[in-house]
Amino acid sequence: MANEAEPRGSVTEWAIRRGQDSDGTALIALIWACWSAYPGIKMDVDGEMPELRRLSTFYGSLGGTLWVAESGGRVTGMIAVHPLDPPTWEISHVYVEPSLHGSGLGHALLDAAERHAILAGAKRLALWSDTRFDRAHRFYEKRSYVRHGPIRVLNDISNSLEYGYAKPVDGVESLDIAAAGSALPRLAEIMIACVDDGASVGFLAPLAPDKARMFWRQAATEVGGGKRAIVAAWCDGVLIGTGTLDLAMAENQRHRAEVRKILVHPAGRRRGLGRQIMHALEDIAMEQGRSLLTVDARAGDPGEALYRAEHWQESGRIPDFARAADGTPHEAIVFWKRLA
Ligand SMILES: CC(C)(COP(=O)(O)OP(=O)(O)OC[C@H]1O[C@@H](n2cnc3c(N)ncnc32)[C@H](O)[C@@H]1OP(=O)(O)O)[C@@H](O)C(=O)NCCC(=O)NCCS
Numbered sequence: 001m002a003n004e005a006e007p008r009g010s011v012t013e014w015a016i017r018r019g020q021d022s023d024g025t026a027l028i029a030l031i032w033a034c035w036s037a038y039p040g041i042k043m044d045v046d047g048e049m050p051e052l053r054r055l056s057t058f059y060g061s062l063g064g065t066l067w068v069a070e071s072g073g074r075v076t077g078m079i080a081v082h083p084l085d086p087p088t089w090e091i092s093h094v095y096v097e098p099s100l101h102g103s104g105l106g107h108a109l110l111d112a113a114e115r116h117a118i119l120a121g122a123k124r125l126a127l128w129s130d131t132r133f134d135r136a137h138r139f140y141e142k143r144s145y146v147r148h149g150p151i152r153v154l155n156d157i158s159n160s161l162e163y164g165y166a167k168p169v170d171g172v173e174s175l176d177i178a179a180a181g182s183a184l185p186r187l188a189e190i191m192i193a194c195v196d197d198g199a200s201v202g203f204l205a206p207l208a209p210d211k212a213r214m215f216w217r218q219a220a221t222e223v224g225g226g227k228r229a230i231v232a233a234w235c236d237g238v239l240i241g242t243g244t245l246d247l248a249m250a251e252n253q254r255h256r257a258e259v260r261k262i263l264v265h266p267a268g269r270r271r272g273l274g275r276q277i278m279h280a281l282e283d284i285a286m287e288q289g290r291s292l293l294t295v296d297a298r299a300g301d302p303g304e305a306l307y308r309a310e311h312w313q314e315s316g317r318i319p320d321f322a323r324a325a326d327g328t329p330h331e332a333i334v335f336w337k338r339l340a
Helices: 021-035 050-061 105-119 134-142 177-196 209-224 273-287 302-309
Strands: 015-018 065-071 074-085 088-096 124-130 161-168 171-175 228-235 238-246 256-264 292-298 313-323 329-338
Touching: 015 105, 021 050, 021 065, 021 074, 021 088, 050 065, 050 074, 065 105, 074 105, 088 105, 124 134, 134 161, 134 177, 171 177, 171 273, 177 209, 177 228, 177 238, 177 256, 209 228, 228 273, 238 273, 256 273, 273 292, 273 302, 292 302, 292 313
Parallel strands: 088 124, 256 292
Antiparallel strands: 015 065, 065 074, 074 088, 124 161, 171 228, 228 238, 238 256, 292 329, 313 329
């Protein structure tokens, strides 16, 4: 669990402190240093964002907090967080001086803001990011945020369009096609870790990142076509598990769905996430009018234990169903469950 210790980066590179209104000029320069790397972005502080001159007071009035990072006496980073629609808190003004991109300062700032919000009761974190800031998108996706909701139009002099990103601190959520697309790198990482750990989920170890991403790209496409559902599970703000439901059944089996790929990263096992993912998939199946679920699991795997713990019925065993990485064939157990 997070502690409310004052955030601190690498002592040699930066120190993070609360922001003050007197930082205004330095913060405006920092934001411009980041924005000017992108074509078409203009800045009119007094016309469009006068709050930048008194940002600490601005966030204080919203019940939030502003932090500033300093390196060698210069302002090199900033971040703010405030309650939006409690228990949702919004992260904003995330900027790191270009010379420090990739240094870890962005992570340190986001750690500070997330920790503060969670300790203040946040259950969900949200943010907006200009559609042009592709580097920022990769950063937020690495931090387990997924695309959320429609694109926002700012109607400003830069013609800004913004993607919404969000994540629950803990819990399981269904991913639409935009969320699934943005979660793709993280879902691939989870699958690779599970396969490396010996899971029998259709791939042999070592699973190449491109192959794993290809699987999730196809899965995201199927979400868009209504053929598949994908859920993701977060624990302490980290996307750590997933599960999918195959909805594309033959026309005489539209009352059925197939559970596939319930995966919990080995670092997150035995905390109830597999169970939560399964419950979320069952809820989706019922919403889709499905009354029967089926799945197969390798005999003796944690998956078998999970399905038995959740009272699935065993219908039988199939010998030599799949092969392990060393070529050894293994048996699978077919399970089914009726939904109320
Ligand atoms: C199967 C898997 C999803 C379980 O995830 P998890 O988050 O660890 O599961 P949970 O913590 O929700 O466990 C729920 C129950 O399942 C049973 N269970 C899960 N893993 C178990 C294990 N390794 N040994 C014994 N029982 C286990 C227990 O009854 C557990 O309840 P308990 O912890 O109160 O005793 C995870 O081990 C995994 O990702 N495995 C690799 C991928 C895989 O094989 N997926 C299934 C393919 S369809």
